[in-house]
Amino acid sequence: MAPKETRWGILATGGIAETFTKDLLIDPATRNVQNVKHAVVAAASSSSLSRAQEFLKSVGAPASAKPYGSYEELVKDDNIDIIYVATPHSHHYQNVMLCLEAGKNVLCEKAFTVNAAQAKKLVETARQKNLFLMEAVWTRYFPLSIYVREAITSGKLGTVIRVSADNSFGVIPEETFDTGHRMVNPDLAGGILLDTGIYSLTWVFQTLYLTQDPKTRKPPHVLSSMQKYPVTGADELTTILLTFPRDPQEGGDMHATATGGFRTSNDIDGKGTAGPAVRIQGTKGEMQVWAPIFRPTRTRLILKDGTTDDKNWPQPGPGQGSGWYNGFGAKKNAEGEGHGMFWEADEAATALLEGRKEGKYKSLDESVLIMEVMDEVRKQNGLTYPEKIETTERITL
Template sequence: MAAEERFDLRWGIMATGNIAYTFTKDLLSDPTTRGTTNVHHVVAAVASSSSAEKTRQFLDKLNLSCAGYSSYEELVADSNVDAVYVGTPHSHHFQHVMLALEEGKHVLCEKPLTVNANQAKILCEEARKRKLFLMEAVWTRYLPLTIDIVDKIRQGTIGEVLRVIADTSFGDEVEKTWGTEHRMLNKDLAGGALLDLGIYSLTWVFQCLYHTLPESQRKAPSAVAAQMTLNYLTGADEATSILLTFPTTTPNNVPEWKSQAIAMTNLRVSTDPDGKNTAGPAIRIQGTKGEIQVEGPSFRPERYHIISCSDGNAQRQPCHVEHLIPQGDRGMYWEADEVARCVKAGKLSSDGLPWDEMIAILEVMDEARRQGGLAYPESIEGTHYSAKQ
């Protein structure tokens, strides 16, 4: 049998900040070292909206010889670019994704895709209309460890899952570490713990209690209750806890039962205070026959174990996963591989994060912000778009 022809995806990198650097650095790694042979990534262009000098520094730092631009309009107009990675602040995602879609580019946009669900719906419809691929860059979903855990839930390894507890908290000295201008707490940049970190906690909740069901059985939470602490200097949230009830269980959708989840994030207390997981797992996935415990951080876990319960006896079993993240890498290339495979296959969305699920998570965050009293400026929350603004 002839070997499958390799597909090269040509990327345009929109922004030159830390997250864009990390993603691009991962893109440049050899896919065969992680067992990927059918897709390959090419960095075709990079752009900073603030200066040509920032673009040049970015290219030099990564030893790239591709096209460099000082505007995003030039980047999306480049005919050598197939897909655009959007690494700009949350506040600008809606505008920048639309800019790329209107120029006929496939898009991978950093999480959250947009500030609210209405914006996401508009972008999905635009991608559908133009037959372009669109994905939110929740890289955690595509890590081999995450996929392994989701498969075990589907297989019924811990029985019927009824509860998930997920925490993504940093434990920083907020005033000193973030101040008031940093995107983490700046409302003008759609800052706050929920959109930046809490989305990872919600990701674990949804991929365990929602994504593990057949698509026809997936249902959004029937109840959402949120508590939010707003930063006294900026008004963005520095702590958010969300209690969710799902009308189903997983993997067998037992009609008489429901499942619950707690998704937490906090900037002042840490999930893992000593950096050695002494405080316990960042994620607990609890079923009728045991539980899966995942060591943090929730966005990039590298270890988990299963506690199985039978005949009153509990056994702790460490789980080993092939293709852990090598030292020095971040692990973002697995989501990039998914984008390339989907584009190659002509798909508009990824099975790993369908548009409906992405929107359902944004709707939970919308409700949490409503209950917590967190609203962003209309210029950020709105759905008006103009390529000229």
């Protein structure tokens, strides 16, 4: 059976959109995906038509792909099956709602929204309109992540008790970001929590929450601490302690720490010598995952019976000799190596093919729950963003 083609529209033309779209255009057969394939049929920039034209050219989109100089024009294109929203998370709510109101399925970059109220409103709208909606937490769809979760659900680690996950930069923010940069600008919901903390929470939730029976699992209790970046007031160091309730006969409560910071690093020399950035610990052993935890390629399983199993998980792609490169920002991957954003695109396309309205490995309800956790962290530490990006009213940003 021939693969089903999914026609994508790209909303925004920044760095993450370029990385995603270049991955999207890789032949899925290079990663042994046979049921779907992808086509880029349009892209829109909010700044100008020429920027959209430049973007489509830079990613290698076909000449037939249409450029648009506004998001409003993009969502009216009848040839689009699904729109990938790649704006800063401060703008996700307004941009996704625009797509949903136009009847378009959506894959939205993480963090899903700025707060849980916005997330709930998007989910409610998607369900009312019978549209597909998914938060683009790409890491969950990696074969590496599936392997880690299977080690938990199979009982290989015994009863899992504790998880620690850290996603830190190792930069001096005063030297790295100007005050308008999305990483430190409160007007763009900048700071550690929504940008990098979401990855630490991803590892905690996909190991301690997703692996539980949906009928009996419960939201975690949350304690947190935060240090503000004095220049802008965004959070620069955030530590979250989560307690996941579990019946005593199942092993009792599970604990987790999810951390992130600008000035600290979980991969000091870029060679992995700092050790694992994620540790999933059970009664029979532990699973370790090396940084970067948003795009990990290395795991180690260590069991009490003496078993040690090291695995490398390189991302597939066109391969060496192809002359093709992808990456994010100034960092490029090895020649012919994809970035890994195609796994979430394959899942979204497969869901459309199967008639599902949300992702297999992260439900919309779980996306809302994680936003509620981040709301609680902000509440505990007095972190707020401007009303214009916290609101659920329809406005123009």
